[in-house]
Amino acid sequence: MDDKITKLQTLLGERVKKNVPLAPFTTFKIGGPADLYYEARTIEEFVEVVTKARELGIPVTILGGGSNVLIGDKGIRGLVVKNNTGAITIRGMKGKYQSGGSVGSVYVEVDSGVVFNKFVRFTVEEGLKGLEMHLGLPGSVGGAIFMNSKWTKAASKDATQGIVTENNRRRYLGTLPMPASYVGDAVYQATILTPENVVTAVDRSYFRFAYDTSVIQKTGDIVLRVVFVLTPGDKQALWEVANESVSYRRESQPQGVKSPGCTFRNITKAQAVATATPNHTTSAGFLVDHVGLKGKAVGDAQISPVHANFIVNNGHAKAIDVVQLIELARGKVKEQFGVNLEEEIVRLGEL
Numbered sequence: 001m002d003d004k005i006t007k008l009q010t011l012l013g014e015r016v017k018k019n020v021p022l023a024p025f026t027t028f029k030i031g032g033p034a035d036l037y038y039e040a041r042t043i044e045e046f047v048e049v050v051t052k053a054r055e056l057g058i059p060v061t062i063l064g065g066g067s068n069v070l071i072g073d074k075g076i077r078g079l080v081v082k083n084n085t086g087a088i089t090i091r092g093m094k095g096k097y098q099s100g101g102s103v104g105s106v107y108v109e110v111d112s113g114v115v116f117n118k119f120v121r122f123t124v125e126e127g128l129k130g131l132e133m134h135l136g137l138p139g140s141v142g143g144a145i146f147m148n149s150k151w152t153k154a155a156s157k158d159a160t161q162g163i164v165t166e167n168n169r170r171r172y173l174g175t176l177p178m179p180a181s182y183v184g185d186a187v188y189q190a191t192i193l194t195p196e197n198v199v200t201a202v203d204r205s206y207f208r209f210a211y212d213t214s215v216i217q218k219t220g221d222i223v224l225r226v227v228f229v230l231t232p233g234d235k236q237a238l239w240e241v242a243n244e245s246v247s248y249r250r251e252s253q254p255q256g257v258k259s260p261g262c263t264f265r266n267i268t269k270a271q272a273v274a275t276a277t278p279n280h281t282t283s284a285g286f287l288v289d290h291v292g293l294k295g296k297a298v299g300d301a302q303i304s305p306v307h308a309n310f311i312v313n314n315g316h317a318k319a320i321d322v323v324q325l326i327e328l329a330r331g332k333v334k335e336q337f338g339v340n341l342e343e344e345i346v347r348l349g350e351l
């Protein structure tokens with residue numbers, strides 16, 4: 001491996017760094033070092049570093065905002081590419097753009113490394129409708145495509161408690177969409193780098209977006225750029241929805257904590273009915289809460305006392321502590337409700 005590292009450094013220069021701790025690049029602040037680390041600032045650099053590393057037989061891992069990952073304590077072998085690409089461009093319009101109206105479509109192209117929040121702010125400021133409810137979603141555009149990240153009531157306090165009353169809905173949601181809205185809904189096209197190092201354009205259907213899922217979780221494609229299709233809207237009304245969404249997050253999710261968001265995926269309605277969960281709830285947080293694990297800690301890792309589907313790092317938690325909590329929750333939920341919980345967070349590297 002040392003030989004390959006030297007070769008990659010010869011090809012790409014000193015920006016390829018050795019033995020870089022990864023915890024600071026994640027919202028969980030957990031994880032060991034990358035053998036090799038490179039920050040790509042443009043799509044050209046991104047493609048070049050991935051291609052050259054693969055040609056040398058060095059495994060490549062992509063890190064966006066690091067807001068949905070659990071990196072192992074021993075770190076990641078091979079090269080980690082931190083995606084810091086950052087361009088946003090309005091590509092064109094179709095139909096008539098009438099002020100205040102919603103006629104026609106506007107196509108906006110964005111590099112996959114752009115912070116999703118920054119992109120949402122851009123679209124809202126431009127009076128473009130389609131992503132405003134996602135204000136407050138951490139991470140990058142590429143990570144949001146990989147996960148098909150969502151706005152959903154299932155991430156809410158009410159859902160954790162299994163109750164979404166009409167009053168709560170009005171209080172929290174106002175004009176927000178119910179029950180869910182996915183980032184993939186607004187995708188028109190994307191440019192990807194395939195595992196064979198081919199750069200190609202694909203349309204929305206390629207991704208087979210579903211709950212917490214896109215096909216690239218299986219194919220290993222890397223998202224380089226995305227074109228979103230949005231519609232003209234009233235800027236003030238869009239800001240209202242965006243700000244309401246942020247307030248709702250503040251009310252329903254633990255704040256100021258080190259965490260990668262929800263640990264487990266919610267279950268399907270069919271699973272909830274089949275296993276007869278209380279009130280047929282689909283909420284993973286509700287199930288973890290009801291097996292008595294809210295607040296349970298292993299080392300500095302703790303199942304959040306605020307939201308049972310969040311695990312928080314209260315100081316110097318290790319990945320191994322988090323895994324113990326995950327297995328404990330999974331085991332108890334299986335035992336009591338007969339439900340197999342699947343992880344939403346992505347594990348990277350060696351434990």
Ligand SMILES: Cc1cc2nc3c(=O)[nH]c(=O)nc-3n(C[C@H](O)[C@H](O)[C@H](O)COP(=O)(O)OP(=O)(O)OC[C@H]3O[C@@H](n4cnc5c(N)ncnc54)[C@H](O)[C@@H]3O)c2cc1C
Pocket residue numbers: 027061062063064065066067068069083112113137138139140141142143144145146147148149150151152155216221222223224253259260261262346
């Ligand atoms: C406080 C908090 C709240 C959250 N709320 C929500 C929420 O409401 N809804 C929701 O869905 N999620 C939520 N999340 C989870 C997370 O923010 C999203 O899943 C986010 O979209 C992940 O993006 P990221 O750039 O941080 O991905 P990362 O964590 O960096 O990576 C996640 C996975 O995507 C892959 N990946 C990243 N970029 C690319 C790329 N360009 N091409 C190919 N693969 C790539 C990585 O290799 C990794 O496997 C929350 C997280 C936190 C910490």
